[in-house]
Amino acid sequence: MRTLLFVLNPISGDLDKAGLEHQVAAYCREHGRTAVFFHTTGKDDLTRLQQFIQKQPVDAVFAAGGDGTVNLVGATLAGTAMPLGILPLGSGNGLSKDLGISQVLEEALPLVWQHAVRTIDTLRVGGQFAVHLADLGFNALVVARFAEGGTRGPGAYVRIAMQEYLAYEPAVYHIETDRETYEGPAFMLTVANASTFGSNVVINPNSHLDDGEFELCLIEPFPATAAPGILYRLYTEGFDESMYTRRLRCRKAVISIPQQERATVQVDGEPYELAMPLEIEIFPQSLRVLVPAESLNA
Numbered sequence: 001m002r003t004l005l006f007v008l009n010p011i012s013g014d015l016d017k018a019g020l021e022h023q024v025a026a027y028c029r030e031h032g033r034t035a036v037f038f039h040t041t042g043k044d045d046l047t048r049l050q051q052f053i054q055k056q057p058v059d060a061v062f063a064a065g066g067d068g069t070v071n072l073v074g075a076t077l078a079g080t081a082m083p084l085g086i087l088p089l090g091s092g093n094g095l096s097k098d099l100g101i102s103q104v105l106e107e108a109l110p111l112v113w114q115h116a117v118r119t120i121d122t123l124r125v126g127g128q129f130a131v132h133l134a135d136l137g138f139n140a141l142v143v144a145r146f147a148e149g150g151t152r153g154p155g156a157y158v159r160i161a162m163q164e165y166l167a168y169e170p171a172v173y174h175i176e177t178d179r180e181t182y183e184g185p186a187f188m189l190t191v192a193n194a195s196t197f198g199s200n201v202v203i204n205p206n207s208h209l210d211d212g213e214f215e216l217c218l219i220e221p222f223p224a225t226a227a228p229g230i231l232y233r234l235y236t237e238g239f240d241e242s243m244y245t246r247r248l249r250c251r252k253a254v255i256s257i258p259q260q261e262r263a264t265v266q267v268d269g270e271p272y273e274l275a276m277p278l279e280i281e282i283f284p285q286s287l288r289v290l291v292p293a294e295s296l297n298a
């Protein structure tokens with residue numbers, strides 16, 4: 001791997017990236033690599049990135065941003081042999097945490113020359129590429145409101161969540177998987193390739209990114225008095241211990257909400273209005289990712 005492309009998101013994580021390009025280029029030079037850069041704009045980035053890579057041959061593409069940037073690069077590389085690297089520079093950085101990549105830039109940078117390659121599954125959720133976690137219901141609503149507002153950061157997320165919680169009406173979901181049919185109301189329904197949200201909420205404990213399966217993780221409606229207990233379990237890998245949770249493991253699923261033609265769906269941190277029923281497909285071992293060699297034994 002000689003030439004590395006870094007896809008930089010200038011706004012991710014509300015971080016000052018003024019010196020980043022210089023730091024990354026210098027580090028690559030020291031380790032015999034050439035760094036080239038692509039800056040996201042928030043508009044037509046997928047097409048622009050695909051065209052960029054066609055014109056400029058590179059050996060690996062690093063997402064330097066949060067999960068949205070990882071999703072963009074993953075969508076570009078899935079199904080090819082070219083590996084995805086991650087420099088976690090977003091606010092949550094969920095996939096990088098699931099892959100055991102350090103959240104400290106100086107500790108993640110060695111991935112440019114020292115790494116192992118893992119080949120992970122990817123999903124299509126209602127036609128949208130997904131690599132980490134997607135969901136319908138409460139979190140998707142909060143993510144959509146968050147994206148509409150001008151303020152970033154975890155504080156804004158918590159404020160919106162508290163505002164929306166009191167008036168929130170859980171929908172009823174009809175789910176058909178390759179193994180079972182389930183119907184019932186849910187506060188939120190997560191489509192999980194991975195295990196842990198960027199907020200460190202473990203929605204899908206003991207899951208594997210490369211097992212050819214994904215999980216549908218439901219949190220059923222609960223009384224307000226149960227909220228602290230559910231939150232505690234979500235932060236301590238106890239998802240299955242709550243009486244308000246359920247997980248369905250599958251390879252394929254169709255989700256519908258009776259009498260609803262569209263729904264707000266959060267995919268790798270970005271909100272979409274998608275047509276229902278929502279089809280979910282898995283593409284086993286379709287994306288090569290660079291990980292610290294020691295993470296393979298963890």
Ligand SMILES: Nc1ncnc2c1ncn2[C@@H]1O[C@H](COP(=O)(O)OP(=O)(O)OP(=O)(O)O)[C@@H](O)[C@H]1O
Pocket residue numbers: 009010011012013014040041042043065066067068069070089090091092093094198268269270
């Ligand atoms: N130059 C830009 N100006 C405005 N928005 C941008 C720009 N580049 C990318 N975006 C938007 O940034 C979002 C992706 O951000 P990303 O997920 O990488 O960071 P984050 O939200 O801070 O982190 P995380 O998802 O890990 O919490 C997308 O909505 C994308 O459209």
